[in-house]
Amino acid sequence: xxxxxxxxxxxxxxxxxxxxxxxxxxxxxxxxxxxxxxxxxxxxxxxxxxxxxxxxxxxxxxxxxxxxxxxxxxxxxxxxxxxxxxxxxxxxxxxxxxxxxxxxxxxxxxxxxxxxxxxxxxxxxxxxxxxxxxxxxxxxxxxxxxxxxxxxxxxxxxxxxxxxxxxxxxxxxxxxxxxxxxxxxxxxxxxxxxxxxxxxxxxxxxxxxxxxxxxxx
Numbered sequence: 001x002x003x004x005x006x007x008x009x010x011x012x013x014x015x016x017x018x019x020x021x022x023x024x025x026x027x028x029x030x031x032x033x034x035x036x037x038x039x040x041x042x043x044x045x046x047x048x049x050x051x052x053x054x055x056x057x058x059x060x061x062x063x064x065x066x067x068x069x070x071x072x073x074x075x076x077x078x079x080x081x082x083x084x085x086x087x088x089x090x091x092x093x094x095x096x097x098x099x100x101x102x103x104x105x106x107x108x109x110x111x112x113x114x115x116x117x118x119x120x121x122x123x124x125x126x127x128x129x130x131x132x133x134x135x136x137x138x139x140x141x142x143x144x145x146x147x148x149x150x151x152x153x154x155x156x157x158x159x160x161x162x163x164x165x166x167x168x169x170x171x172x173x174x175x176x177x178x179x180x181x182x183x184x185x186x187x188x189x190x191x192x193x194x195x196x197x198x199x200x201x202x203x204x205x206x207x208x209x210x211x212x213x214x215x216x217x
Contacts, residue, residue: 001063001064001066001067001070002063002064002067002068002195002199004063005059005060005061005063005064005067006060006064007060008056008057008059008060008063009036009039009056009057009060009061011053011056011060012039012040012053012054012056012057012060013029013039013053014029014053015050015052015053015056016028016029016034016038016039016044016050016053017044017046017048017049017050017053018044018045018046018048019044019045019046019047019048020033020034020038020045020180021033021045021174021180022180024045024046024047025046026045026046031184031188032181032184032185033180033181033184034184035183035184035187036057036187036188036191037106037111037118037122038111039053039054039056039057040054040057040058040061040106040107040110040111041054041110041111041112042054042110042112042113043112054110057107058107058108061103061104061106061107062104062107064103064195065100065103065104065107068100068195068198069096069097069100071198071199071201071202071205072093072096072097072100073093074202074205074206075089075092075093075136075139075140075201075202075205076089076090076092076093078143078145078146078205078208078209079092079136079139079140079142079143079146080093081143081145082142082143082144082145084142084143084144085138085139085140085141085142085143085146088135088136088138088139088142089135089136089139089143091135092132092135092136092139095128095131095132095135096129096132096136098128099125099128099129099132102121102122102124102125102128103121103125105117105121105125106118106121106122106125109121123168126161126164126165126168126190127165129161129194130158130161130162130165133154133157133158133161134158136154137151137154137155137158140154145208146204146208147204147208149204150201150204150205153197153200153201153204154197154201156193156197157193157194157197157198160190160193160194160197161190161194164186164187164189164190167182167183167186168183171183171186
């Protein structure tokens with residue numbers, strides 16, 4: 001499902017008419033000046049309609065949330081099997097559910113129509129994501145069926161999200177010289193890192209499943 005979501009995201013990039021926050025004349029989608037959320041705008045910065053691209057982006061984000069939400073269920077089942085990690089796993093899964101709902105809200109609020117709400121949901125989503133990563137780090141460290149590399153993976157995600165949240169809050173503003181490029185590139189990097197680590201963790205959880213089933217027989 002993640003691969004399909006990425007395919008729809010690439011389609012929305014190809015369909016984006018053009019324009020950035022600072023320059024409406026920029027042709028097409030600029031990887032260094034356009035946020036991912038720009039793809040969801042119903043009208044692009046250059047004034048052209050972007051409904052097909054917007055629909056493709058929304059579908060991409062929803063599919064990604066569903067796919068990664070399924071991964072979270074797998075993490076919860078693994079970590080909650082151990083009494084020592086169960087409370088942490090429950091808390092992490094609950095916060096992760098809020099993250100999923102927030103990103104669905106991001107998809108449903110095009111920035112050209114409801115910019116304020118869109119930004120609030122985006123900020124909340126990444127802060128909740130950071131909290132969930134911290135809780136999953138503790139849960140995996142306390143779970144006997146999770147190897148140490150799993151905790152390392154969650155720790156890396158926690159640090160990456162912490163840096164990104166710091167950039168969102170105290171980094172250069174998009175109106176500052178070079179600020180737009182910094183924020184745009186940071187958003188793309190954290191998206192790649194987060195998806196990669198979650199997929200890695202899902203593979204590790206799948207590998208641990210036979211061990212758990214064998215120990216129960």
